[in-house]
Amino acid sequence: MTSLPRVFCIVKCQATTHGEKKWHRRKQGEDVENWPGVKKNDAISRVYTVSPRHQECYFLRLLLHHVRGPTSFEDLRTHEGHMCGTYREACLLYGLLEDDEHWNLTLEDAAATKHPKQMRQLFAIMLHTCEMSNPAVLWDNHKESLSEDIHYRVQCENPDMEVLYNNDILNEALVDVQDRLQALGGSSIEVYGLPTPQLNEGAALSTEMTRETNYNSEELAAFVAANQPKMVHDQATAFNIIMASIEEEHGGLFFLDAPGGTGKTFVTNLILAKVRQKKSIALAVVSSGIAATLLDGGRTAHSAFKLPLDLSRQESPSCNISKASAKANVLQRCKLIIWDEATMSHKRAFEALDRTLKFLRNNDKLMGGVTVVLSDDFRQTLPVIT
Numbered sequence: 108m109t110s111l112p113r114v115f116c117i118v119k120c121q122a123t124t125h126g127e128k129k130w131h132r133r134k135q136g137e138d139v140e141n142w143p144g145v146k147k148n149d150a151i152s153r154v155y156t157v158s159p160r161h162q163e164c165y166f167l168r169l170l171l172h173h174v175r176g177p178t179s180f181e182d183l184r185t186h187e188g189h190m191c192g193t194y195r196e197a198c199l200l201y202g203l204l205e206d207d208e209h210w211n212l213t214l215e216d217a218a219a220t221k222h223p224k225q226m227r228q229l230f231a232i233m234l235h236t237c238e239m240s241n242p243a244v245l246w247d248n249h250k251e252s253l254s255e256d257i258h259y260r261v262q263c264e265n266p267d268m269e270v271l272y273n274n275d276i277l278n279e280a281l282v283d284v285q286d287r288l289q290a291l292g293g294s295s296i297e298v299y300g301l302p303t304p305q306l307n308e309g310a311a312l313s314t315e316m317t318r319e320t321n322y323n324s325e326e327l328a329a330f331v332a333a334n335q336p337k338m339v340h341d342q343a344t345a346f347n348i349i350m351a352s353i354e355e356e357h358g359g360l361f362f363l364d365a366p367g368g369t370g371k372t373f374v375t376n377l378i379l380a381k382v383r384q385k386k387s388i389a390l391a392v393v394s395s396g397i398a399a400t401l402l403d404g405g406r407t408a409h410s411a412f413k414l415p416l417d418l419s420r421q422e423s424p425s426c427n428i429s430k431a432s433a434k435a436n437v438l439q440r441c442k443l444i445i446w447d448e449a450t451m452s453h454k455r456a457f458e459a460l461d462r463t464l465k466f467l468r469n470n471d472k473l474m475g476g477v478t479v480v481l482s483d484d485f486r487q488t489l490p491v492i493t
């Protein structure tokens with residue numbers, strides 16, 4: 108019964124005066140050779156109208172008008188042998204979408220005269236109503252103007268360092284654009300091809316986090332490119348083993364031991380740069396303040412981990428860091444901890460760190476699954492005489 112309307116239709120019989128209705132077989136055209144079930148005829152038909160708001164449907168409709176002889180949806184999305192992930196991308200490759208240059212100029216003009224908050228409102232309106240071809244490229248071109256007020260606020264909170272535009276600043280701007288878009292009744296921001304904002308980043312723009320993420324990737328890449336080839340065989344072996352542990356997220360505890368002046372600090376600075384270059388967090392701590400100046404971004408272990416001062420008197424000490432604090436956020440996200448001059452620290456300092464990392468990261472592996480590199484030279488430690 109379900110196929111009845113496809114095969115038959117009911118029409119009024121012209122011959123009778125009473126308008127009697129009769130079933131007639133539908134005109135279906137001729138079969139297409141090698142395509143069972145497909146018919147062809149010379150009838151003119153209509154394609155459904157689709158609103159540009161239903162983005163992928165709209166782009167599919169656009170392609171149906173321009174691509175000749177497609178045999179499947181995949182075929183429709185394929186341009187010169189490359190199958191696109193979306194119909195929008197295929198439309199772009201076919202040159203069916205208009206250039207976004209006038210939207211680019213609009214945002215450039217706004218950047219010169221408007222407050223970043225007003226720019227974000229403008230960008231949200233543009234996303235919602237202007238059917239731009241590639242909003243992600245516009246975001247990329249103007250993300251710094253769109254988040255300038257947030258950058259300024261973070262800079263005022265951290266007057267002793269030059270704050271760079273980092274992912275957390277851009278994330279806050281994206282969250283604001285998303286809120287404004289939703290207030291206008293628009294879709295979620297990913298629908299427009301923009302990065303998904305992280306909503307639970309309350310402590311992300313804290314001084315602690317800014318300090319650990321405020322690195323210039325290009326400068327670090329240049330430093331790595333200049334120094335990595337200089338490593339001697341043993342340095343390269345240590346470097347590769349530690350980098351593999353970080354990249355594969357195996358965690359583990361390493362001890363970098365070599366006589367003084369043989370390049371331990373050289374290797375650790377290279378590892379720090381390599382990790383930070385990828386926007387990951389790498390903490391560099393040392394036991395004494397003066398040695399902290401030798402490591403890039405170095406701090407004393409007591410300051411970074413809030414170690415208790417009376418380590419020798421406590422049986423099982425742990426760091427004074429609560430789970431909701433900014434320090435905890437840094438330790439939860441960090442991939443590497445380098446502890447130089449490790450032989451100068453009390454063994455309970457390492458036990459306290461181990462306990463704290465396990466607790467903060469909800470991970471029972473050694474050091475909560477973070478790769479920890481201890482570095483020093485026992486030969487330089489004076490014998491303790493009691």
Ligand SMILES: Nc1ncnc2c1ncn2[C@@H]1O[C@H](COP(=O)(O)OP(=O)(O)OP(=O)(O)O)[C@@H](O)[C@H]1O
Nearest residue numbers: 337338339365366367368369370371372373374484
């Ligand atoms: N492969 C290398 N190529 C060029 N210079 C290097 C290399 N390895 C080490 N150096 C240089 O040698 C000097 C001493 O190295 P470094 O300070 O890293 O040694 P160290 O083992 O940390 O010493 P200490 O135990 O006294 O702290 C530094 O100036 C460093 O830049």
